[in-house]
Amino acid sequence: QVQVVESGGGLVQAGGSLRLSCTASGLTFDDCAMGWFRQAPGKEREGVSCINWSGDKKYYEDSVKARFTISRDNAKNTLYLQMNSLKPEDTAMYYCAADRRDYCSGSWSTSKTFGDYWGQGTQVTVSS
Secondary structure (H helix, E strand, O other): OOEEEEEOOEEEEOOOOEEEEEEEEOOOHHHOEEEEEEEOOOOOOEEEEEEOOOOOOEEEOHHHOOOEEEEEEHHHOEEEEEEOOOOHHHOEEEEEEEEOOOOOOOOOOOOOOOOOEEOOOEEEEEEO
């Protein structure tokens, strides 16, 4: 059984940092592209970042470029999202997704087309 579990969310002041982690089990982690998505109240789920199986190709949504860094440790079956210079508009539930394709497709940021397995999410709240 595949399990995807996020951790690391919390409450932080604007300008602060958080590091999210996502551990996946029950699948061949390094066969999967991995992504981070987020959903704020009243909004659709949106793609934040995607990383291919080997970690050498990374993609970011425009509003988080230069502030967020995605990485993975295939030996630990773990995905990370380092979030710096956080803003109140980053407040959302953050989800991790594993996709059985090993690359980030052109439509990776669309949750309807990316992600065969999803976690339950971890809440990130940024106060102003």
